[in-house]
Every structure is written in C-alpha cells, then in structure tokens.
Amino acid sequence: MQIQFKLLTLIFLTVIFCFGQVAAQNSDDLEQMIRASKTRAILVQNVRKAVVHIKVEKIVRNPDGKMLNNPMDLYNDEFFRRFFPELRPPKNQQPKKRQNPNREFRQQGMGSGSIIDSKGYILTNHHVVGEADRILVILYDGTEKEAKLVGTDPETDIAVIKIEGNGLPVLPMGNSDEILVGEDVIAVGNPFGLIQTVTYGIVSAKGRSNVGINEYENFIQTDAAINPGNSGGPLVSLRGEIIGVNSAIYTRSGGYQGIGFAVPINMARKIMRDLINTGSVSRGWLGVGIQDVSHDLMQAFKLENTKGSLITGVMQDTPAQKAGMHKGDVVIRINEISIRDSNHLRNEIANAGAFAEIEIELVRDGKSIIIKLKLDERPKKLGQIKIAPKPIPTTEQVEMLGMIVEELTEETAKELGIESGSGIVIVEVKPGSPAEKTGLLPGMIVQEVERHAIANLNYFKKLASELDPQKGILLLITTANGSRYIFLQAN
Numbered sequence: 367m368q369i370q371f372k373l374l375t376l377i378f379l380t381v382i383f384c385f386g387q388v389a390a391q392n393s394d395d396l397e398q399m400i401r402a403s404k405t406r407a408i409l410v411q412n413v414r415k416a417v418v419h420i421k422v423e424k425i426v427r428n429p430d431g432k433m434l435n436n437p438m439d440l441y442n443d444e445f446f447r448r449f450f451p452e453l454r455p456p457k458n459q460q461p462k463k464r465q466n467p468n469r470e471f472r473q474q475g476m477g478s479g480s481i482i483d484s485k486g487y488i489l490t491n492h493h494v495v496g497e498a499d500r501i502l503v504i505l506y507d508g509t510e511k512e513a514k515l516v517g518t519d520p521e522t523d524i525a526v527i528k529i530e531g532n533g534l535p536v537l538p539m540g541n542s543d544e545i546l547v548g549e550d551v552i553a554v555g556n557p558f559g560l561i562q563t564v565t566y567g568i569v570s571a572k573g574r575s576n577v578g579i580n581e582y583e584n585f586i587q588t589d590a591a592i593n594p595g596n597s598g599g600p601l602v603s604l605r606g607e608i609i610g611v612n613s614a615i616y617t618r619s620g621g622y623q624g625i626g627f628a629v630p631i632n633m634a635r636k637i638m639r640d641l642i643n644t645g646s647v648s649r650g651w652l653g654v655g656i657q658d659v660s661h662d663l664m665q666a667f668k669l670e671n672t673k674g675s676l677i678t679g680v681m682q683d684t685p686a687q688k689a690g691m692h693k694g695d696v697v698i699r700i701n702e703i704s705i706r707d708s709n710h711l712r713n714e715i716a717n718a719g720a721f722a723e724i725e726i727e728l729v730r731d732g733k734s735i736i737i738k739l740k741l742d743e744r745p746k747k748l749g750q751i752k753i754a755p756k757p758i759p760t761t762e763q764v765e766m767l768g769m770i771v772e773e774l775t776e777e778t779a780k781e782l783g784i785e786s787g788s789g790i791v792i793v794e795v796k797p798g799s800p801a802e803k804t805g806l807l808p809g810m811i812v813q814e815v816e817r818h819a820i821a822n823l824n825y826f827k828k829l830a831s832e833l834d835p836q837k838g839i840l841l842l843i844t845t846a847n848g849s850r851y852i853f854l855q856a857n
Contacts, residue, residue: 409606410552410564415506416481416537417599418488419556420513420527422498424473472499478555478599479503479527480608482539482638486531489638490598491613492518495525503529506562517641521581523613524634525598526641537600540607542586542630545569553590553612553626555599565591574627575709579614584713585627586610592626601628610634636717649716650724650741653684655848656708659696662853666840667696668732674698675711677728678842678849689739692730693842693849694817699727716744764823766830767839767854768799769806773823784844789813789820800835804854806843813849814842 477494481487488503495501501513511529518525545551546569553565567590574585588601592615601610610628640647655678664672677695680686697705701724705711718724720743728735763772771790778791789811795801812820815829816839833839838855 406552406604409602409604410554412535413537413552413554413600413602413606414562414564415535417506417554417562418479418481419504419561420477420479420488420490420494420598421502421504422475422477422495423500423502424475424497425499426473476556476559476595477597478595478612480537480598480600480611481534482537482608484532484534484536486529486534487516487638487642488513488527488529489608489611489634490525490527491611492520492523492525494598495527496520501527503527504561506535517645517647519637519641519647521647522629522633522637523580524611524629524637524641526638537602538607539631539635540603540605540609542609542632545572545586545603545609547571550604551588551590551609552602552604553588553592553596553599554602555592555596555612557591557593557595559595563596567591570625572630573706573710575707577614577616577627579627580629582633582713582716583709584630584633585613586630588626588628589624590626596626633713633717636719648720649744650718650720650722651685651744652715652741653681653686654691655679655681655850656697656711657850658707660853662838662855663840663851666838666851666853667694667729669696669729673707674705674729675708676851678851685739685741689726689737691726691728691737693814694730694851695735696729697726698729698734699725701725715741720744762823763793764827764830767801767835767856768796769801769854770794770796771812771823771826774811784811784813789844790823790826800854800856804852806852806854807845809845811844812841813844814840816840 475494475498477490479488479490479494482489495513495515496518498515501515503511503513505511511531513527513529516526516528549569551567551569553567555563557563567588569586570589571587574587575583577583577585579585586601586609588610590601592612596612597614599612600608601612603609609631611631611634612626612628614627616623616625616627637647656675657678659667659669659672659674659676661672663669663676667676674696677686677691677693677697679693680691697711699705700711700714700718703714705714715724718741721740723738723740725736725738728737763770765771769792771792774789774791779788792801792806792808792810792812794808795806812826814820815826816833818825818829820826820829835854835856838853841852841854843850843852
C-alpha cells in the first residue's frame with residue numbers, strides 16, 4: 367500500500383512538472399509571436415513613410431483632340447459607344463443644352479507610389495500616371511505636392527514621377543531574384559482611396575507570364591490583398607525592401623480574389639534608371655522569331671527536355687543573323703542564366719540592353735554550340751506581316767492529314783512579305799482532320815517539312831510520300847504573327 371502511494375505521488379508530481387513546462391513553453395511561444403508581430407509592425411511604420419498616395423486628372427478628349435465639354439459628349443464618341451454600349455442616355459432623353467460650353471470635363475483617378483530617391487523620384491505604374499494631365503502626390507504626413515512625369519514605359523507598366531524635395535524617406539530596393547515562393551510579403555497602398563492601407567500575404571508564384579496585361583511580363587504573384595488604388599505601390603519583403611511594384615489583379619468581380627501581380631523590382635530597376643537618365647527605355651534586340659518547346663517538339667528536335675526557346679525565324683541584318691543563328695536552334699542559356707521558355711528569353715534579351723555583349727548557348731541538331739554577339743537596340747516599331755488573302759488556285763493540289771496545299775503565287779508571297787518559292791500555301795483544312803485539330807488554317811504558309819525548306823509543290827509531294835504520318839511530321843508554318851513549328855500527326 368505504501369509503495370502504491372509513493373508511486374501515485376511520483377506520477378502526480380511528474381504531471382505537475384510537465385504541465386508547468388508546457389505552460390512555460392506556451393508562454394515563451396506567445397512572447398516570440400508577440401515580438402515577431404511588433405517587429406513586423408515597426409517595419410511597416412518605416413515602409414509607410416516612403417509610400418505616397420497619387421491623384422491624377424485627365425482632360426477627356428474626342429478622337430480629333432477636342433476637349434469634351436460635357437459628359438453627354440461621351441455618347442457621341444465612337445470609342446465609347448463601341449466598348450460601352452450598355453452605358454447610354456435614358457430612353458427618349460436628349461442631351462440638354464449646355465449652360466457652360468467651355469467647361470472642361472475631367473476624369474479623376476488614383477494610385478500609389480514609392481519614393482526611391484531622397485530628391486523626390488517616385489516609382490509607380492504607367493497606367494496610373496502615363497496619360498495624366500495633372501499629378502498630385504500626397505506624402506505620409508499629409509503634405510500635397512505637384513508632380514511631373516519623368517518618363518513612362520507602357521510595355522512593362524512602369525513609370526517615374528518627381529516632386530520637389532530633399533531628404534525624403536526612401537524605400538530601399540531588394541533583389542527580387544532571391545525571393546522564394548512561400549515567403550511573407552507586405553503590400554502597401556491606397557485601395558479605394560483608403561490611404562496607407564497595409565495587407566499581408568505570401569509570394570504565391572514567380573515568373574508569371576502570358577497573363578495578357580503587359581508586353582513584357584515576369585510577374586511576382588501574391589495573395590496579399592491588392593485592389594484598385596494599390597496600383598504602383600510597393601510589394602515589400604520582411605527586410606523592409608521593395609521587391610515588386612503592384613500592378614494588376616486577376617478578378618471576375620473587379621475586386622480582390624487572392625491573385626495579385628507585381629512587376630519584379632529587378633526588371634523595374636533598369637527601366638527606372640533609363641527613364642530618369644534619358645526619359646525613355648532602351649532594350650536589347652536579337653532579331654529572331656521564337657516559340658516555346660512543347661513535348662512533341664522536344665521529341666521532334668531530339669531534345670532532353672522542354673526548357674529553352676525555339677528559334678522559328680532569323681531576320682535579315684540582325685545580331686542573330688550575323689552570329690550565324692538558324693531556324694530550329696534552341697536557346698538554352700544567356701550568359702549565366704538558364705532559359706526557361708520564350709518569354710524568359712525575350713525578357714533577358716530586352717533587359718540586357720542595347721549594344722550589350724552576350725554569350726548564348728544553343729542546341730543545334732543535338733549538339734551544344736556557344737556563340738558571342740552584340741545586341742542591337744530594339745526598333746521602336748516592329749513590322750507585322752499582313753494576313754494572306756485567299757489564294758487563287760494555280761496548279762494541282764496535294765492533301766496531307768486533312769491539309770490541302772498548292773503552289774504559293776508571287777502575289778500571295780508579296781502580300782506576306784516573303785520570297786516567292788519559299789513555301790506552299792494551305793487552301794483548305796478538312797473539319798475533324800489532324801490538321802484542323804493542330805490549329806492549321808487556310809492562308810497559312812508551309813515553309814519547312816522535317817527541317818527541309820519547301821521550294822515548290824513537287825518537292826513537298828516527294829517529301830510527303832517518304833514520311834510516315836503515324837510517327838508525326840514537323841512543319842514550319844508562317845502566319846500573320848510570324849513563324850512557328852507544328853507537329854502534325856495522324857489520329
């Protein structure tokens with residue numbers, strides 16, 4: 367009995383001791399959480415001092431450049447009527463006679479920005495300030511200052527404005543390449559005019575492209591709440607450094623749905639410097655047509671994986687041509703950077719800058735080739751091939767996998783901006799055929815079959831008779847948007 371009592375006493379004391387340890391541990395954990403929260407709060411206070419509220423005004427004009435003196439003038443605007451047909455004057459209501467025909471009609475907007483220089487340079491979005499007639503900046507302490515537009519880049523949605531100032535608080539820049547998916551981030555801005563709003567989230571993804579927002583895309587995706595008015599504000603790491611410029615949201619409702627996009631600061635930094643130094647952006651230019659490497663194309667070109675960017679065309683008198691690049695080459699590396707896909711290649715070439723000397727590694731016929739070249743400056747306007755008219759039948763036609771082709775006429779070649787005798791034209795695609803399922807359309811030009819240039823219909827017939835459609839056929843197709851490789855295979 368005495369032994370049992372002693373045993374029970376020991377168990378009781380052990381439980382009490384363990385409970386005390388757990389309570390102490392929980393207390394320590396709580397204190398750590400509180401300290402972390404306070405540390406984050408202090409960081410936010412410092413960041414907010416360098417974030418500004420931007421108000422803009424724009425005088426609405428007709429296509430002929432005249433100011434709209436009355437909001438009702440919008441209903442007579444072709445653009446407005448085409449894209450906003452649901453917004454019409456009430457039935458049987460005509461615009462009233464203007465009381466003041468000289469009154470200006472102004473649109474107002476808002477956004478955010480980050481002070482990136484103590485002398486008053488502010489980083490924001492093009493879509494916030496790019497078309498504004500007046501820009502007003504409200505600082506953290508409520509001070510209002512007029513700002514001027516330094517420069518803007520619509521292709522990345524980046525802009526720089528400037529206010530008069532000296533010794534202003536500055537938001538330091540981080541390295542967006544080093545951030546990891548899952549890292550905590552903070553968005554600061556003025557959603558819906560609610561000044562100095564802070565939201566908290568994580569990096570959801572990196573390198574988002576093909577979103578359809580900007581010409582050059584390499585977005586950081588975040589679930590930190592971003593809403594209208596956040597545009598141009600910073601996405602900040604827990605080091606208190608700006609790692610992105612909040613630019614857009616993906617939404618079906620017009621508001622936050624957990625998917626926001628920010629331009630990486632490493633992309634914005636070069637653009638910002640160009641805008642401050644010259645007022646415009648200078649981009650590198652290689653002079654090639656490109657496309658991603660699909661699984662089918664990987665097999666057709668005997669590649670190890672789908673990484674890299676496939677060259678579909680080389681333009682005349684460009685760095686690519688001078689360096690000896692060919693159609694069918696696959697670029698897998700630029701300098702020390704491995705290329706993921708075509709968008710990545712495009713961004714890296716552009717960011718390298720005009721006249722930069724670079725080293726390119728490419729795969730040609732299964733072999734690695736290293737070339738060095740000097741980039742040109744990207745032309746301001748890039749020509750576009752016109753859509754081919756429906757060809758007039760000329761000679762006999764040949765069918766392959768539901769694709770009916772014939773000789774390319776000189777007229778059609780001229781319309782496309784290509785040399786006569788450099789392909790054959792698709793005149794019909796049968797419904798439900800492999801050609802239709804692959805996306806081939808009448809008017810497209812077949813320039814290569816299995817890497818062989820097609821000069822005429824007879825050569826195409828010879829190649830077609832020697833190939834096995836069951837194994838698949840590699841085609842180079844030219845369209846109004848350039849050239850791309852297609853893998854055509856029988857069902």
